[in-house]
Amino acid sequence: xxxxxxxxxxxxxxxxxxxxxxxxxxxxxxxxxxxxxxxxxxxxxxxxxxxxxxxxxxxxxxxxxxxxxxxxxxxxxxxxxxxxxxxxxxxxxxxxxxxxxxxxxxxxxxxxxxxxxxxxxxxxxxxxxxxxxxxxxxxxxxxxxxxxxxxxxxxxxxxxxxxxxxxxxxx
Amino acid sequence: xxxxxxxxxxxxxxxxxxxxxxxxxxxxxxxxxxxxxxxxxxxxxxxxxxxxxxxxxxxxxxxxxxxxxxxxxxxxxxxxxxxxxxxxxxxxxxxxxxxxxxxxxxxxxxxxxxxxxxxxxxxxxxxxxxxxxxxxxxxxxxxxxxxxxxxxxxxxxxxxxxxxxxxxxxxxxxxxxxxxxxxxxxxxxxxxxxxxxxxxxxxxxxxxxxxxxxxxxxxxxxxxxxxxxxxxxxxxxxxxxxxxxxxxxxxxxxxxxxxxxxxxxxxxxxxxxxxxxxxxxxxxxxxxxxxxxxxxxxxxxxxxxxxxxxxxxxxxxxxxxxxxxxxxxxxxxxxxxxxxxxxxxxxxxxxxxxxxxxxxxxxxxxxxxxxxxxxxxxxxxxxxxxxxxxxxxxxxxxxxxxxxxxxxxxxxxxxxxxxxxxxxxxxx
Numbered sequence: 001x002x003x004x005x006x007x008x009x010x011x012x013x014x015x016x017x018x019x020x021x022x023x024x025x026x027x028x029x030x031x032x033x034x035x036x037x038x039x040x041x042x043x044x045x046x047x048x049x050x051x052x053x054x055x056x057x058x059x060x061x062x063x064x065x066x067x068x069x070x071x072x073x074x075x076x077x078x079x080x081x082x083x084x085x086x087x088x089x090x091x092x093x094x095x096x097x098x099x100x101x102x103x104x105x106x107x108x109x110x111x112x113x114x115x116x117x118x119x120x121x122x123x124x125x126x127x128x129x130x131x132x133x134x135x136x137x138x139x140x141x142x143x144x145x146x147x148x149x150x151x152x153x154x155x156x157x158x159x160x161x162x163x164x165x166x167x168x169x170x171x
Numbered sequence: 172x173x174x175x176x177x178x179x180x181x182x183x184x185x186x187x188x189x190x191x192x193x194x195x196x197x198x199x200x201x202x203x204x205x206x207x208x209x210x211x212x213x214x215x216x217x218x219x220x221x222x223x224x225x226x227x228x229x230x231x232x233x234x235x236x237x238x239x240x241x242x243x244x245x246x247x248x249x250x251x252x253x254x255x256x257x258x259x260x261x262x263x264x265x266x267x268x269x270x271x272x273x274x275x276x277x278x279x280x281x282x283x284x285x286x287x288x289x290x291x292x293x294x295x296x297x298x299x300x301x302x303x304x305x306x307x308x309x310x311x312x313x314x315x316x317x318x319x320x321x322x323x324x325x326x327x328x329x330x331x332x333x334x335x336x337x338x339x340x341x342x343x344x345x346x347x348x349x350x351x352x353x354x355x356x357x358x359x360x361x362x363x364x365x366x367x368x369x370x371x372x373x374x375x376x377x378x379x380x381x382x383x384x385x386x387x388x389x390x391x392x393x394x395x396x397x398x399x400x401x402x403x404x405x406x407x408x409x410x411x412x413x414x415x416x417x418x419x420x421x422x423x424x425x426x427x428x429x430x431x432x433x434x435x436x437x438x439x440x441x442x443x444x445x446x447x448x449x450x451x452x453x454x455x456x457x458x459x460x461x462x463x464x465x466x467x468x469x470x471x472x473x474x475x476x477x478x479x480x481x482x483x484x485x486x487x488x489x490x491x492x493x494x495x496x497x498x499x500x501x502x503x504x505x506x507x508x509x510x511x512x513x514x515x516x517x518x519x520x521x522x523x524x525x526x527x528x529x530x531x532x533x534x535x536x537x538x539x540x541x542x543x544x545x546x547x548x549x550x551x552x553x554x555x556x557x558x559x560x561x562x563x564x565x566x567x568x569x570x571x572x573x574x575x576x577x578x579x580x581x582x583x584x585x586x587x588x589x590x591x592x593x594x595x596x597x598x599x
Contacts, residue, residue, distance in 0.1 A: 045185045048186070
């Protein structure tokens with residue numbers, strides 16, 4: 001069997017509820033066998049233990065950025081990815097994970113010792129406050145139809161066969 | 172290797188929900204320290220809901236967790252309805268039961284097929300399953316048949332399998348069409364042989380980690396995830412509103428998730444606890460077709476949490492098929508009350524165990540909220556058993572110890588997103 005070129009993909013989660021990761025695994029109910037032929041899952045902690053962060057075609061990133069450590073990790077992912085896509089509401093807008101940014105002073109005071117103890121950043125930020133973002137898939141969880149369309153565009157852009165199965169979901 | 176000294180640091184345990192790590196310190200062949208760290212950053216939901224209208228709260232707290240969002244939604248609705256004396260209709264209760272069954276099938280399916288099964292087959296990932304091998308080929312196809320059946324059931328009754336938009340205070344805003352129900356029946360029927368095969372796979376799995384610990388779950392006159400009495404393996408049976416004093420919060424300085432004891436001891440919640448305490452209440456068809464697997468219970472093997480989840484998938488298929496074949500669902504108005512203040516405690520069984528939501532309500536605004544999640548309750552048990560795994564495997568290479576640790580933690584099906592929603596309690 002010939003080794004066809006595959007899309008080198010990474011899936012990363014920062015501060016969020018990982019709902020888009022779950023939608024991603026639900027999309028696999030329909031698309032797993034097709035994706036397996038087209039996609040090289042380089043880094044996806046939800047799917048595998050042995051992950052590699054090297055040259056990626058596309059990094060899908062969900063979640064907001066809550067600390068300097070996360071910001072550095074995001075910059076590393078950006079530097080190794082040709083395209084970086086913000087996935088879901090927290091990555092795109094910061095919220096709801098960024099809700100502490102809006103807390104009144106007395107509520108902020110209640111949580112300050114936790115922020116200090118675990119080295120949280122002063123504010124929670126969305127991805128494009130830290131790195132350039134090439135495209136977004138908004139929604140809480142992500143809009144799966146928009147995700148499938150974008151994935152198909154990326155497959156075409158990187159000279160890989162596009163998906164042929166229907167690009168809509170009922171969930 | 173018996174008298175070795177080494178440090179082992181697993182920064183990100185894979186194939187779980189959220190981020191957790193383990194640090195191990197061994198000196199001269201003696202385990203000095205095993206620290207389980209839940210490392211997701213806290214998002215302060217119980218602070219954020221204060222002052223918000225009750226109608227907005229269930230959908231907001233659902234965002235604590237992606238995978239079991241619908242459990243948070245239902246626990247929150249239950250607490251608010253109890254607090255405001257709103258009695259949901261029998262149809263609403265049935266629809267919530269189906270929504271929960273869909274959640275269990277999908278969520279257990281994700282854990283068992285995608286997270287736990289690679290350990291059983293000695294593979295790194297479901298992506299490595301060999302389609303030319305009939306056994307692996309079957310399991311791979313079953314993965315998506317089972318998950319899809321659960322997903323579809325949640326979509327039919329909740330509008331989505333994650334952050335379901337239709338359930339609300341007092342009932343539902345949308346109702347399933349006959350076509351939705353027809354599709355669900357077909358997919359649930361197709362998933363049944365797969366569930367039976369999955370039970371067989373986990374029955375034959377020899378993984379063992381014994382812990383004669385305390386098991387806690389809701390029990391009722393039928394196998395119920397949404398209602399019943401809080402029950403322990405030491406025969407305590409209390410109403411949900413009496414449970415809170417038994418739960419003692421312990422803050423672990425190195426973990427972003429709060430942990431809990433039950434009457435000052437580590438304990439376990441989840442599918443293993445539920446089957447241990449209520450296996451005779453399972454659907455009759457499940458009891459018949461999973462009889463040999465059910466002989467293992469009550470069990471003190473932590474890894475039987477996987478087998479218990481597989482049995483629960485079968486139960487949820489059988490229970491849902493019974494209901495869908497015999498009931499019709501028609502639009503009805505939301506149950507309401509004129510009461511604007513009160514206190515409500517909602518305890519339900521989430522996929523990973525007992526989920527506690529409690530609110531104080533005034534002028535239909537939440538003034539105080541407390542949420543206790545299953546992974547917080549299991550945290551001390553996980554750490555205790557992780558330590559034993561290291562002790563049992565001291566003669567092994569570090570790589571093997573790391574793998575055995577991951578397998579043990581994974582058996583609990585922990586959800587770190589849930590555990591780091593953060594709750595701030597004011598001790599008065």
